[in-house]
Amino acid sequence: MKGLKSIFLKNFIIYSLVVMLSFTALGGAFIYQISRYAAEERDSALNSAARRASSITTTYMQTAPNMIGSSFSLQTYNDMYRASIVNLAENLGGILFVCDSQGKLLFFATGEGCYTHEDVTQVSQDAVKAIQEDGRFSEMGSFSGLLTSPHYTLGIPASGEDGQMLGMVFASLSADSSLKLFINISSTFILMIFIVFLMVLVVTYVMVDSTVRPLKNIAAAARNFAHGDFSCRVAVPKRRDELYALTISFNHMADAIENMETQRRDLIANVSHDLRTPMTTIGGFIDGILDGTIKPEKQEYYLKIISEEIRRLSRLANSMVEVSRLESGERALNKTTFDISEMVRRIVLGFEKQLTDKEIDLTLDIPDKLEISADHDAIFQVVYNLTDNAVKFTDRAGKIIIYLSAKGGKMQMNIVNTGPGIGPEAIDHIFERFYKGDRSRGSKVTSSGLGLYIVKTLVGRHGGDIYAKSGDGQTEFCFTIPTSL
Structure with a gap:
């Protein structure tokens, strides 16, 4: 429908954004922790290498002057000291700088050996000042131009036991290695996120589609209903969840709507027929009386037929009004205490003529x-309608038996009549509104199809139940209600 946003698209975008933001937050936290761990490991390595180099340098500067004139060669001692610094630089994987107490560069060492710098012989005054005042210097840069690429550098003093600063030691690690580690970890993690994200998107697509598809089917079926096609039903999902329950309820509703539409059409056809037939009869006989076609001596006979047809129309109208009142809730139950046995006897007396005529x-x-x-009037109508039904469909010289009993706080009435039974295809529908089972009983008697519906409704409002069974040449209606409403 134009202007209507797709639930599928909206939910898919929302789920995708949630997943993407979740992975982004997770990835950021992971990369942050890895970077933090790498920085701590780098600082720890720099600090360890600088402290060991400071200790060796302090020892060397304190003992080297005493080597002059001794049997142990000063050159040999100097070579040993530098070899130790080289070994530390190799273990660090970086560069160690050794300066005097004023920041003059004495030499620097890598894992390959010791060297002097031809262009730069002095570290920055900022570095010297930081070590002299704070006992520590750190930066990320070229370290006074001594390095050609960014390095992390840590400097500490080489001091004697009396606290006098004898020199300075700086340990440097290339920032490229940390950057490469960060890039490697980030790229690996991003690749993993991308793969997982694609998998999640596929799963989300399938889940959202499986959720929305039944809703689309229900919407399509509803549109068909709006166009008068009541045969559509929605396929029931395999998974038993809320959508399964919704689909089942929708199909039940569709069955009810289709049934109501069928009943509505049948009602229009039946009411039209029930109105047209007596109205045609009444109109024809009145016209015959008025134009003289019907002789005066026959007019009384035809006027009786007209009277019967009018009463038939009145019963139809009253039944329809009664159904309307019951369904709208306008008819409230009026509780009274009365003798139902006496009520049955009076109703039977009212059918004395029909019983006698049909023997x-x-x-x-x-x-x-x-x-x-x-409710006296409601129960009277129930018993009257069932008795009238029995008399109407009992063959000549047939039998009717009415049982009445009370047990366990309930009253039960059974009305059994002989004659044409109710077909098995009709027995389950006879209490439905507007259903007419006259043909199934092989009778020419017509009805509005509302009597038994009214009976069932009134019994139900009393908290009772009613059923019918038919077979072996007889039909039985049985209803029960509580003896006290």
Whole structure:
């Protein structure tokens, strides 16, 4: 739909950003810790090499003057001292500078040997001042031009036991090695992040798509419903989660909507038929009376037919009004205590003419008195509708039996009639609104399809239950309600 942002795209972008920011934060923290560890290791190596060089230099400067005139050659002692400095420089992997107490460069040593600098013979005054005042000097640079590339340099004094500064020692490590370590670690980590990020994106894409796809299917089905196609259903996801429950609920709703639409169409067809037939009959007979087609001696007969058709229309209208009141909740239950046995006897008396005309044998198996607390008018309508249904569908010379009992705080009534049964395809639908099972019972009797729906609704509002069964030439309706509402 135009202007509607995709849930899939929105969720995918959000998840991707969260993953990317998480990995960025993790990578930054990791690189920071590695860099910090490398810096600590570098400072530790510089400090260790400088202190050992300072100790050796202090010893050398204190003892060298005493070697003059001794049997031990001063040159040999000097070579030994320089060899020790070279060995320290080799272990450090850097450069050691040895200066006098004023900062004059005496020599510098690498892992390959000792050398003197032809152009620079003095370290910076800043370095000398820092060591003289603070006892320590550190920088990252070219160290007074003595180095051609950036180095980390640490300088400390070479002092005797009396605290007199005899000289200075500086240890330097190339910054390139630290930079290379940082670049190697960073590039490796970035490559790992990139690979993992791609994997996460793929997984996120699949997860988001599997989440959004059912929603898209539901939206597509809803659009079909809006266009009048109620046959669409959504494929149920394999994983049993909230989307599974949503899809199941949506399909149940779709079934209900389709069923309601079918009932609506059936209602329109049935009501149209039920209205058209009597109205045609009434109109035809009235026209016949008015134009003289129907003779005066026959008018009373046809006026009775018209009266019956009008009563039929009235029953249809009343049923529809009753359904509307029940579904809207306008009809509230009015609890009273009454004798249901007496109610059954009075209802049966009202059907005396129909029973006599069809020679129906009716048996009442009811107690003399059974009081219940319920809505009198509602229960009257339930019993009346079921009795009328039984009389209507019982064949001539058939039988009707009405049972009534109370047990365990519940009242039970069974109404059994002989005659054409209810087909198995109809038995599960007879209590549905607007369902008409007349054809399944092989009868020419017509109905609005609302009577049994009203019965089930009223019984249900009393907290009761109703069922029907049919077979072996007889049909039975049974309902139960609590004896006290």
